[in-house]
Structure formats: structure tokens, C-alpha cells
Amino acid sequence: METVLGLFNFWAVVVLMMAGFYIVIAHENLIKKVVGLNVFQVAVFVFFISMSKVDGGTAPILGEQFSVYGNPLPHVLILTAIVVGIATTALGLAMIVRIRDSFDTIEDDELFALEEADG
Amino acid sequence: MNRHSILRVVSKIFIPFIMLFALYVQFHGDFGPGGGFQAGVIFAAAFVLYALIYGVEKARKVLPATATRIMLIVGVLLFAGTGFVGIFLGGNYLDYSALASTVTGGQHLGIFIVELGVGITVAATMVTVFFVFSGQDF
């Protein structure tokens, strides 16, 4: 029982992560794939943040009345990761718009078919 | 969106406060939650709101393309330049302790400048990307 409670956060993360993974590999639409990547990404963030939680700890902002704090290092990593994530999302979407301009489709299998036809 | 008078009036009232909040988040980030990333995004959100309500052409007049390009570069240079100033004053790269007479004073000043650089870069990037996506980036 203790194992179940102690590892529950990781199991929840795995389920979310696999949902995102499934969207990425099973869907043909490129925008949907980027949404799936975002879901996957958020699952990884939750994984890191849940590791930084310490029992009875508060947010890592120093104050005289507190002595136990959460772990600030994962917070910093995820802070930068979120902003890098939005940068990659913006880049991916820009590429998708550009692909649509050139090929008139954003479905992965149709792009493959076009490529085959071109030889 | 010219007919939505409620949206126009409400956003006109709100945009200054959004910007003020962004500045608060930027400069209070040392003491509470917040910092350059969040402030940059909120600041960009103010411009995006303006562009959504009043049209992208008008927003581009307020904030021309050259201005965002320059902001983009200034932000990065501010961060990297702070590191070089540290070298010239006798420390290591990105070592802020040399910036002021006391160690904590130097660290404080360094973090302040660096966060400002991050905030400017993030705000400029978000505004640029939004305008590019709305197809009005000349």
C-alpha cells in the first residue's frame, strides 16, 4: 500500500506521457502531433516538479518562519524548459504553416504520397 | 473587431495594468515568484491583446518591426555583455560579484540586469512570432 501511494505520482506521469506519445505516433495531422508533443512535455514537467516536492516543505522563497523548502533545482530546470518548449512549438508551427503553403496539406501520409510521386 | 465596443473599452482600461503588472513581475522577481521569462510573456501579451482588438496594422504602428528586431538583439547582448563586464572587472564570465563593491550588491545588480535582458528577449520574440503568424510582419 505504501508503495502504491509513494509511487502514484510517477504512474500518473507515465499515463500522461504515453497519451502524448500515442498522439505523436498515431495521428497523421502535423498540428495534432505538436499538441501531442506538448502533452508529453507537460508530463515530463510534472515528473520533475513532483520529484522536487519534500514532505512539509514550502515554496523555495526564504523566510524566517520556514525551515523546510521544496527542492529549487528542478524548478529552475523546468522554468527554462517551459520557455524552450514554447520556442520549439513556435518553430514547429511555423514549419507546418510553411509546409502547408508549399504542399497544400498537413497530413503526414499525404506528404509521403507526394514525395513518392515526385520520385 | 471594430464593432465590439465592450471589448475595446475594457481592453483600453486593462492594457496599462497588464504592462504595469509585467514590470512588477520583472523587478519583484528577486523577492517573490516571477522573473524575466514571466514578465516578458506578460508584456508581450499586452501587445498581442492590443493587436487582437484594434487590428494588427495599428499594433505595428505602435511597435514597428525595427523596434522588435532591435529589442531582440539588445536583450541577448545585455545578458552576454554583463558576463564580459564581469571579466573586465576581474572576475570570471557571468560572475556578478565583481560588479559592485560588495559581493551581494554585485550579485543583486548582476541578476537584475540579466533578468532584464531575458525579459526583453522573451517579450520581443513572442511579439515577433505573433506578428509573423498573423502575416503582417513587414
Added chain:
Amino acid sequence: MGVVAFAIIRVRDLFAAVMLSGIFSLLAAVLYVDLGAVDVAFTEAAVGVGIATLLFVAAISLTTGKEKAPKKSRAMPLFVVIVTGMILLWGTLDMPHYGDPNAPANKHVVPRYLEQSGKEIGLPNVVTSVLASYRGYDTLGETFVIFTAGLDALVLLGRGRNRWRPGMRSNPKDEEREEEV
């Protein structure tokens, strides 16, 4: 969050999928506050919910709002996902328990940050101290990543005055241009 994630898989309207992903981010932000990561929650709420959703909507308005019906079977991806999930679940069995103060992640360099940063940096927010000072190189590199992403978006989609964009079908000027070339 799980419910929202599965709704994203099922829904075929891209606009709905994007809105659901915004809700997903917002729930994540609430979770971060609960876990004590206020800075991260702030960023997620501003970036994930606001700007990301906005960019997705802009991209949809430039492309298409509907996903096409799947043509091939989805058994194979499902199988891969289940196997990977099982392996990951097996891997979690060795992980330290939730909230454990003695977990390796909470031991290595972190106590020093928490004890010394107040004296060395003089700022109460440890996240800011670590972000900008102890790990300044990380943040510098990361700022450059954002800068590069902004430049890339400009290169890919920017429409300069004399910019000829090959293969762009929606622009009738292209035909004249190609003749000139």
C-alpha cells in the same frame, strides 16, 4: 488531467484539441502550485495557457481546422505505447517515494543552495538566485535558444518587401515572379 489527455486523442476538431491542451496546461499549473513550485506555475500559466494556445489558433487559421479520418489501423502504435508504458512503470519501482526528503535529487547540491544562497546572493527567492547566478550559463544558452527561435520564425514566415517565396500557391504574384526569373 488524464481525462483531458484522452479527450485530446479522441477529438478530431483541431480547434477543440488546442483548447483542450490549454486546459491541460492550466490544470498542470494548478498542480505546480500545490507542489510548491510557484515560479513554474506562473510560467506555465502565462506561457502554456496563453501564448501557446494563441500560436496554435493562429497556425490553425493559417492552415486547416479539421483532422482527416484515419486510414490505417492504429493497433501498432497502441501496442508500442503500451509496451513502452509497461517498461517505464517497471522502472518507477526503484524510484524514491513521493515527498521523500532523502531522495538523491534532494541531497546533492541543493542543501547548499538553500543554506548559502541567502548569504551569498542576498535574495530571498532561491529559484531566481539559482537561475540567474549559480546556473547563469544555462540561462544564457536558453536565452539564445529563444532568440534563435524568433529568428527562425522570421526566416520561415516573414514576408519582406521583396521576398519571393518559392512554391507559395496562394500568392498570385508568384507566377509573374517566376517569369521574371
